[in-house]
Amino acid sequence: xxxxxxxxxxxxxxxxxxxxxxxxxxxxxxxxxxxxxxxxxxxxxxxxxxxxxxxxxxxxxxxxxxxxxxxxxxxxxxxxxxxxxxxxxxxxxxxxxxxxxxxxxxxxxxxxxxxxxx
Amino acid sequence: xxxxxxxxxxxxxxxxxxxxxxxxxxxxxxxxxxxxxxxxxxxxxxxxxxxxxxxxxxxxxxxxxxxxxxxxxxxxxxxxxxxxxxxxxxxxxxxxxxxxxxxxxxxx
Numbered sequence: 001x002x003x004x005x006x007x008x009x010x011x012x013x014x015x016x017x018x019x020x021x022x023x024x025x026x027x028x029x030x031x032x033x034x035x036x037x038x039x040x041x042x043x044x045x046x047x048x049x050x051x052x053x054x055x056x057x058x059x060x061x062x063x064x065x066x067x068x069x070x071x072x073x074x075x076x077x078x079x080x081x082x083x084x085x086x087x088x089x090x091x092x093x094x095x096x097x098x099x100x101x102x103x104x105x106x107x108x109x110x111x112x113x114x115x116x117x118x
Numbered sequence: 119x120x121x122x123x124x125x126x127x128x129x130x131x132x133x134x135x136x137x138x139x140x141x142x143x144x145x146x147x148x149x150x151x152x153x154x155x156x157x158x159x160x161x162x163x164x165x166x167x168x169x170x171x172x173x174x175x176x177x178x179x180x181x182x183x184x185x186x187x188x189x190x191x192x193x194x195x196x197x198x199x200x201x202x203x204x205x206x207x208x209x210x211x212x213x214x215x216x217x218x219x220x221x222x223x224x225x226x
Contacts, residue, residue: 002160033214043161043205043216056212090160105149105209109160 003027004093004110012116018079021113023091025072031055031096032074033107034066038087049074050096081117088112120144122217124206129223130196138191138220140206149209152180152191155219156202164204165191196224 003026013019025032034046045058049068060066063081068074078085092107121143130136142150149168153161167173167182167189179192193200203219 002162031212042218043207045213045215048212050212058213088158106151106163106166107214108163109153111160114158 002108002110004091004108006089006091006110006113008113009111010114010116012118013081014118015081015083017081017117018077019081019115021076021078021089021091021115023074023076023093023110025074025091025093026108029093029095029108030072031094031107032068032072033092033094034060034074034076035090035092035109036087037090037112038084043090046076078115083117086115086117088114120208120215122206122208122215124204124217124220126218127221127223129225131225132196132198134196136193136196136222138193138204138206138222140189140191140217142187142189142206142208142217144187144208144210144215146210147184147208148211150180150182150189151207151209151214152178152189153205153207153216154202155205161205193222198224198226200224 005024007022030051033048036044046060048056066076090112092109094107124140152164155161165180172181177194182189201224203221205219206217207214
């Protein structure tokens with residue numbers, strides 16, 4: 001158990017719909033990361049937040065958005081869903097404070113949310 | 119851009135040693151991570167290298183050569199539970215860029 005929690009575990013929805021995935025980081029971690037993993041692609045970095053502010057952005061579609069709240073939990077919003085959005089969505093957290101190597105930068109992954117768009 | 123290459127699949131026998139190579143060409147480098155991922159589960163942290171050389175951690179060791187853009191993960195005394203995907207990831211500019219992963223199958 002990494003200490004990172006994600007809800008829901010599974011989500012089935014229809015094309016065109018909107019869903020929200022939730023993540024709570026490990027106690028004390030300030031950084032939250034979101035990743036998408038589909039069968040034909042590896043882990044793709046979407047976006048990172050540090051202490052409530054967006055810090056890095058990857059290949060995140062405009063239909064997707066995220067935020068990190070004052071209590072440090074994060075939500076990933078996926079809208080106008082398409083069949084191709086079906087994937088495992090992972091959240092990870094890290095200490096994230098001033099770079100000091102391993103202990104600050106190691107990311108710990110939550111169990112993921114499996115999204116199926118029908 | 120980021121280009122991280124690792125073999126797609128490897129097979130080895132229980133008790134043997136397997137070495138998974140990873141080569142990378144990235145726009146920057148702040149460290150290299152190895153993660154293990156069982157099918158349908160979350161990646162779990164195995165090792166981290168930021169300086170050249172070998173880091174040993176029980177049955178797992180990881181090596182880095184920054185000048186060659188090369189790393190390997192060495193798994194010793196293979197066990198059936200080591201059957202999984204092994205992901206090489208380069209950390210730079212607050213982002214982790216992952217390779218496609220190497221699926222290791224351990225046979226009895």
